[in-house]
Amino acid sequence: MTIAETIRQLYQTGGPVIAVLLLMSVVGLAIILAKSMQFAINRIHRFKEARAAVDLFLSGDREAARAMVSRTRAPAARLTALAIHGLTAAPLDDRRLREELTRVGNDELRALRGGLRPLELIASLAPLLGLLGTVLGMIEAFQAMEREGSGVSPAVLSGGIWQALTTTAVGLGVAIPAVASLSWLESRVERLGQEMDSLVTRLFTQAPASRSTKGR
Template sequence: MSTEANSTASDEAVTAASNADPAATTDALSSAAPVTDPTQLPAEPMVNALHDSAVAPTSMLDTVTGWLVVGGPVVWILLAMSVVALSILLIKLWQFNLPRPEGSRAVNRSLSMWHKGDAEGAIAQLNTRQTVPAVLLLAMRGMRNGTDQTLLREELQRVGSYRLNQLKLLLRPLEVIANLAPLLGLLGTVLGMIEAFQQMESAGSRVDPSILSGGIWQALLTTAVGLAVAIPVVAIHSWLERRVERIAASLNDAVTQVFTHQPKPQHSAKVANAA
């Protein structure tokens, strides 16, 4: 009996399954199956992902722009000063590295020939584009032509001072920027703190700590920008100033050697004169 009942129940289940709606069965299977077609993905998450990928690269630019807006005119002035300092740096790098004011190799070769008595060869090694060789060339020509040494020294001092002043050109603006940048940053901080405390006063007893903290970081932003501009400018100015001092020392040493080491006539020249 139990076996017949079980077989009857199985037959009824099979019949019910066969009589079921095929469309409903298909819908149930399609809803249960995972979606693999990208075109069937929801549109909103895809749009959000594209928006995030487009905004991410410009986040740094937005941050800098926000700082410029928050910092106010002080940050804009510091930014302009940094552009001026960068321009001066590029000009001085070209001036110090392209012509090479020291001209060490040419000066050493020229002085070596001068000490050996080859005045013409020593003069031929020098040019007027570089600072030290140009002044040294003037000194050697004056000594060769027998110019009065007092007058020659005065002329050399004039030309040397002019050449060194050309190298010192634009160093003064760098020094001014290095001195003013921290002061401007401090001024922006003081103005920002005044504004923050004014907001606290207007809030009365309902003081929100976020108001004070926001005002403080906005005020300190100008100090940070001022220091960021001043520190590299101070380093660059010191390096350029030291470079000018080294060139002045090389110039003084080379000209002194022209006066203290008179050219000795070569042996061949003596023999030719004796003949």
């Protein structure tokens, strides 16, 4: 059986509810692929250069630290480069610099979280839509039993229940991958946020106290 035939059979079984669930599955898959590509292009998993730059800066080799973070455009490296520049050249005091770094870091994380809300909505609504389809199917099955009267065939009842439960199965089939993917994507963004916070904290707490305090 081809994919088109399977989809046609599912639609005939579950009706509009199945159509909505299939549309949600397509949208969810598109979001997952788009976010995975975005994360890969932005290299949000790359922390090596940023960590090395912090180590170099704390050891006193500021030029090498700048060169290290200039080799990649990963979010952690960009924030580290901004922090190093602020600690060496920018006329901002520590409090204002940390506020600026927090703003930039939050903007980075907000951009990476963009598009995850629809995926969360799909993960939440898919099981409910499946349950709705089941309830509607069960209503139709009992209506068929009422029309048949006392001579209702068990095949009529079992067939109606089977059709009704199909929507629940499809709803769960859409929701489970969505939930798993959402958890994985959010964990990567959370890991990036924790890493950026750790890098900035190291720079402020362990850096030599020789930087200018202009602006205080």
